[in-house]
Amino acid sequence: MEKAYLVLADGQVFEGLRIGADGDAVGELVFTTGMCGYLETLTDPSYYGQIVTQTFPLIGNYGVIEPDFEGRCCVRGYVVRELCDTPSNFRSQYALDAYLKAQNVAGICGIDTRELTRILREHGVMNATICSKIPDDLQPVREYAIVDAVASVTRCAPEVFPAEGETAYRVALLDYGAKRNIIRELQKRGCEVTVLPGTASAEEVLEGKPDGVMLSNGPGDPAENTYQIRQIRALIGQVPMFGICLGHQLTALAMEGKTFKLKYGHRGVNQPVRDVKGTRTFITSQNHGYAVDADSLSCGTVRYINANDGTCEGIDYPELRAFTVQFHPEACSGPRDTSFLFDRFVDMMKGGEQ
Numbered sequence: 001m002e003k004a005y006l007v008l009a010d011g012q013v014f015e016g017l018r019i020g021a022d023g024d025a026v027g028e029l030v031f032t033t034g035m036c037g038y039l040e041t042l043t044d045p046s047y048y049g050q051i052v053t054q055t056f057p058l059i060g061n062y063g064v065i066e067p068d069f070e071g072r073c074c075v076r077g078y079v080v081r082e083l084c085d086t087p088s089n090f091r092s093q094y095a096l097d098a099y100l101k102a103q104n105v106a107g108i109c110g111i112d113t114r115e116l117t118r119i120l121r122e123h124g125v126m127n128a129t130i131c132s133k134i135p136d137d138l139q140p141v142r143e144y145a146i147v148d149a150v151a152s153v154t155r156c157a158p159e160v161f162p163a164e165g166e167t168a169y170r171v172a173l174l175d176y177g178a179k180r181n182i183i184r185e186l187q188k189r190g191c192e193v194t195v196l197p198g199t200a201s202a203e204e205v206l207e208g209k210p211d212g213v214m215l216s217n218g219p220g221d222p223a224e225n226t227y228q229i230r231q232i233r234a235l236i237g238q239v240p241m242f243g244i245c246l247g248h249q250l251t252a253l254a255m256e257g258k259t260f261k262l263k264y265g266h267r268g269v270n271q272p273v274r275d276v277k278g279t280r281t282f283i284t285s286q287n288h289g290y291a292v293d294a295d296s297l298s299c300g301t302v303r304y305i306n307a308n309d310g311t312c313e314g315i316d317y318p319e320l321r322a323f324t325v326q327f328h329p330e331a332c333s334g335p336r337d338t339s340f341l342f343d344r345f346v347d348m349m350k351g352g353e354q
Contacts, residue, residue: 020100020107027051027076029128033268037333045153045177048219049146051077060084063092070179078107149220153177154198172210176218202234215247222249240348243324258296265289272307285331
């Protein structure tokens with residue numbers, strides 16, 4: 001393995017060994033705390049434009065299992081403490097390093113990811129580069145920005161996924177970078193799912209006469225998506241609606257709310273979320289760098305808050321037959337505490353809970 005460097009935008013350097021593809025990579029450096037689910041992380045389009053650091057020290061031990069993919073790989077780079085090159089799992093198809101090479105993802109291993117995570121927690125997310133030679137000029141790294149994120153990850157044409165068993169409902173899913181398990185969760189509840197590009201208009205969505213509309217997760221700054229925000233504003237109240245992650249943020253913006261960038265985001269499978277309408281706290285999977293400003297809302301009621309930092313994690317819009325959450329109820333490889341929200345959506349399409 002050849003020597004490689006992770007160079008932060010502020011000039012700090014970590015020396016390690018190259019994994020994955022050759023060549024340099026520049027991106028927004030973030031960390032995720034999941035102890036499993038690295039395949040779902042690598043194939044989650046919400047990581048578009050980012051160099052992902054895994055805080056768990058051993059990655060790749062169960063290899064690559066393609067049926068577990070959530071979408072296509074959109075990460076810019078990958079940082080791990082130790083990469084397992086001899087995976088052991090009866091479902092494993094090949095080693096993780098081979099996958100990174102095939103996806104043209106540059107990576108680095110053998111660095112102290114604990115120290116790196118402390119830096120990001122104190123400073124906040126920052127840009128970085130994975131390279132073979134320390135650059136003399138870091139200005140291009142500092143200037144890197146994630147733009148046109150949704151346009152870069154959404155599908156080009158509609159696709160229909162049949163329900164498992166008899167079709168009870170027809171759902172239109174707007175793909176802003178949708179994870180495949182959103183589709184699976186709907187299918188097993190008797191929903192035929194029509195996945196539409198994130199560029200679809202409100203008129204195109206309603207032409208299919210769906211019983212409900214889902215707004216998916218996705219990458220980037222939510223406020224950048226002015227077209228999508230206008231379409232959601234035209235759709236909400238027409239049919240039952242359920243938004244996840246970016247879909248949650250875009251709905252708040254469509255309702256004249258505001259969003260802001262978090263210091264280092266929420267990325268991992270152990271984020272506690274409290275239901276302010278009841279007594280439960282759920283452990284959730286999350287992956288986002290922005291949050292809704294609850295104080296900016298003039299419509300809707302905050303339903304869930306983050307038990308760590310108090311940020312908004314979900315909003316109910318009962319008069320509009322809509323609700324949204326910041327976390328991932330469809331999460332694979334878990335936790336599955338909040339999968340009941342898909343049942344709530346189905347009940348709403350049935351004419352039940354508002």
